[in-house]
Amino acid sequence: MSQQLKTPTLIDVRGPRFSATITVIVLAIALATQNAWVLALQAVVFAIGAIRGPQFTPYAFIFKRVVKPRLRGEVVTEDSRPPQFAQSVGFIFALVGLLGAAIGSSLVFGIAVGFALAAAFLNSVFNYCLGCEMYLLVLRIRTR
Amino acid sequence: MKSLLPLVIVLVLATAYGIWHKMREGTFKVRKAKAAVLDAKMLGAPLGSRVTLVQFSSAFCTPCRTTRALLSQMTADMDDVAHLHIDAEANLDLVNRLNILSTPTTLILDKSGTEVGRAVGAPKRDEVLAAIASVK
Numbered sequence: 001m002s003q004q005l006k007t008p009t010l011i012d013v014r015g016p017r018f019s020a021t022i023t024v025i026v027l028a029i030a031l032a033t034q035n036a037w038v039l040a041l042q043a044v045v046f047a048i049g050a051i052r053g054p055q056f057t058p059y060a061f062i063f064k065r066v067v068k069p070r071l072r073g074e075v076v077t078e079d080s081r082p083p084q085f086a087q088s089v090g091f092i093f094a095l096v097g098l099l100g101a102a103i104g105s106s107l108v109f110g111i112a113v114g115f116a117l118a119a120a121f122l123n124s125v126f127n128y129c130l131g132c133e134m135y136l137l138v139l140r141i142r143t144r
Numbered sequence: 145m146k147s148l149l150p151l152v153i154v155l156v157l158a159t160a161y162g163i164w165h166k167m168r169e170g171t172f173k174v175r176k177a178k179a180a181v182l183d184a185k186m187l188g189a190p191l192g193s194r195v196t197l198v199q200f201s202s203a204f205c206t207p208c209r210t211t212r213a214l215l216s217q218m219t220a221d222m223d224d225v226a227h228l229h230i231d232a233e234a235n236l237d238l239v240n241r242l243n244i245l246s247t248p249t250t251l252i253l254d255k256s257g258t259e260v261g262r263a264v265g266a267p268k269r270d271e272v273l274a275a276i277a278s279v280k
Contacts, residue, residue, distance in 0.1 A: 013206070031154065034146045078206045085204035110150050117151075118158040126162040131204025132265075133246045136232055136239065143236055 008079040011055045016083035018067055019049075019059035020124035023090070027117040031110065036101035039113060043094035049087030053080050057087075086123065086130040090116050169265035172252060172275040180242055182257045192226030195279045196253040197272075200232045200244050207266035211248040218272060225276055254279050 023042065030038040049057045093116035100108025122128035184190045187198060197215055201208035212229055219227040232239050232247055242251070245264075252261045252275050260279055263271065 028151055028155075032146065032148055032151045079209070082204040082206045114150060114154045117154050118161075121155060121158045122162050122165075125159075126166055128162065128165070129206055131202070132207060132248070135202050135204045136247055137245060139233060139236060140240060 008081060009053065009055070010077040011053075011080045011083075012063075012068065013076045013078045014068075014071065015060050015063045016054050016078075016086075017124060017127065018063045019054060019057060019083075020120045022059045022062070023120040024117065024124050027113055027120060030097075031113045031117060034106060034109065036098060036109070039094055039097050039101070039109075042116075043091060043098060046087050046091035046094050050084060050091045054083040054087055055080060082129060082131040085135060086119070089130055089134060090119065093119075165265075170263050170267035170271060172261040172263045172267065172271055174261045180251075180259045182251075182253060182259070186238060187228050187230070189228050190226065191253065191255070191257055192224055194224035194255050195276050196226045196228060196257070197276075198228045198230060198251040198253060200230050200235075200239065200247055200249045200251075202232045202247040205247045208248040211250065211266045214267075214269065215250070215272065218269065222276070252276070252279065 023045070026038060026042045026045075029035070030042065045057050045059060049060075054060060093112045097109050097112035097116070100106070100110075100112055119128070119130055123130065182191075182196075182198070187196075197219065199208075199211060199215060201212060215227045216229075219225045230238070232244065242259075248264075248266060250263045250267060251259050252263075254260050261275060263275070267275075
């Protein structure tokens with residue numbers, strides 16, 4: 001986890017929530033149509049968010065160019081690392097889903113997309129913090 | 145369109161979980177059985193003379209920052225209450241021993257260092273005040 005050593009980048013909290021909403025729509029389409037190409041597209045977005053940061057995805061670009069100029073109110077910022085962690089978790093689920101599609105298992109595909117969709121939905125609607133719930137569990141399992 | 149059923153199932157389950165999670169978030173739960181006893185040596189800082197709030201935080205956690213600001217601001221003018229902040233990642237032994245599963249988790253200790261309750265998630269001001277007041 002080398003990114004912890006970097007100084008935190010502060011981003012508008014509404015950006016990741018907007019991106020999560022688009023993610024919900026894309027993954028819902030992937031799940032309903034069983035379309036691996038739609039999931040592959042989302043996997044690329046997750047990969048950018050996980051590696052470069054959530055503020056560099058195409059969804060964040062739409063937020064910055066189209067949504068943000070129309071928003072009013074005080075800008076609340078957050079550390080970019082919690083949403084970046086969530087993007088990595090999303091990427092892992094997307095990879096598992098693609099693997100499922102590659103071996104022809106619609107069950108593996110459906111479960112993986114279902115979990116990614118649930119996480120994005122919780123983030124979008126309930127402001128759920130995946131890093132809060134999962135990071136410590138991952139650490140505890142790894143150090144056991 | 146293959147089938148909408150999986151989509152509906154996922155959204156219903158996620159909504160139910162989201163509501164359940166929101167309801168219990170930040171509320172102090174009383175622990176009666178096998179309460180942990182902590183001391184200044186384990187925590188790396190002295191206990192409060194009446195109450196100690198021990199907050200566990202981690203890096204990938206936005207509400208940890210708000211919780212830390214709220215608790216330190218609230219306890220600043222309380223002489224008998226201490227607020228200790230612990231990085232969960234650097235203290236995994238303690239995290240394992242206290243069975244802390246997510247961040248932020250805030251333990252409330254009485255003057256002997258015995259855990260009398262804990263809140264998982266960002267607590268609200270009123271909840272914290274009530275929890276502090278309930279400790280004898």
